[in-house]
Amino acid sequence: MAGAELIGREELAEIQELFSHEKVNLYRYGGGNYKAREFEERFADYMGVQYAHAVSSGTAAIHCALAGAGIGSGDEVITTAWTFIAPVEAISALGAIPVPVEIDETYHLDPAEIEKAVTPDTKAIVAIPMWAPPKMDEIAAICDKYGLTLIEDAAQALGATYKGRKLGTIGKVGSFSFDAGKTLHTGEGGIIVTNDREVYDRAAEFSDHGHMHISGLPRGKDPRRAKGLNLRLSEVTASIGLAQLRKIDHILSRSKENKKKIKEAIRHLGNISLRSFSDESGSQGDTLIFRVRDREAALQFEAHLMERGFGTKILPEALDWHYAGVWSHLLPEYDRYRGVDLEALWPKTGAMLRSSICLNIPVLMDDETIGKLVEAIITGAEKIG
Ligand SMILES: Cc1ncc(COP(=O)(O)O)c(C=O)c1O
DSSP: OGGGGGOSHHHHHHHHHHHTSSSOOOSTTSSSOOHHHHHHHHHHHHHTOSEEEEESOHHHHHHHHHHHTTOOTTOEEEEESBSOSHHHHHHHHTTOEEEEEOBOTTSSBOHHHHHHHOOTTEEEEEEOOSSSOOOHHHHHHHHHHHTOEEEEEOTTOTTOEETTEETTSSSSEEEEEOSTTSSSOOSSOEEEEESOHHHHHHHHHHTBTTOOOOTTSOGGGOOOSSOOOBOBOOHHHHHHHHHHHTTHHHHHHHHHHHHHHHHHHHTTOTTOEEOOOSSGGGOOSSEEEEEOSSHHHHHHHHHHHHHTTOOOBSBTTTGGGSBGGGOTTTGGGSGGGTTSOHHHHSHHHHHHHHTEEEEEOOSSOOHHHHHHHHHHHHHHHHHHO
16 A cells, blocks of 8 residues: 555654644645645656645545646546546536546557547546556547647556656646555645646636635735635645655655566466556556456455455455446436446446456565465466466
């Protein structure tokens, strides 16, 4: 669980530093401190972008990113049928129309499927890197061809790259999450990054009831040009973020090394298929995905791993939160999905997800544990035949 594994004294020290001020301020716009601003500056430096704006969650971050990019009522937003539900909720909350499309063998947006889904109402594509890069060149080319905005919900992919460029910085705006399962963990939290001043301003305004943050004006006199919500990050959370960010290189390199060892040891297995990559060197180490024969084999594999003390992550156990084909509580609010067999819209994605296993690769994994996990995977593969 990456950053969550390493929460400790350093995070506490940052909080204590916050409390050491004569006047303690836990609210990001109250007088003094401003850990949130410092966190944003450091994060922007790390990502190599001009602007970062921290908010209360990864869901809030993609919500702000979309709002900042001007997505609104009636706009069609193409995204992937395999994602945690948050970006689809955010698209929906803005009155826009989510248009999930099938994934390809990299488990990301299939460029051919995007082309099929573009209409005159399409405004944006939300690429959702799952610990590795989608086919960003092809996706960016489609955006150029049709005049669409490229947005990256990189909640799961902090530190991953595509052809040397950090994911989250390739599109107009990118978003990240700091929840318990992510590369950095702050309790709850998220952030957006962009090089576009207008997108940054609008996203920041959206996260703060529309406050335009005009310098020199008292907060109560701030003007507004668009509506917003309260999606602000607290100073305590930002303090934790500062300490976590200092650990990022360690987190990324350790989990990548661990994943490499595991992959090398299971690569020969004939009845599990490791996923393909658009740029494997840019993949981060947090999660390992492979595919087995079918759903039954995936469930059998999962049970086998659990018997040996290893849980899965997202697939197969949390499929329902990560596959558009089962979101009958949300998608039928749109005419195009009402009365439709959702499963039948994304059959390839459904089949891939149902036969896949995702394994969390901890940062703190010694060679003995790696050996046990490898052994569990090898015997699991034997069991499913
Ligand atoms: C792609 C994606 N976007 C957004 C989120 C939501 O992040 P949070 O839990 O911080 O709201 C997640 C969480 O898993 C995610 O995977």
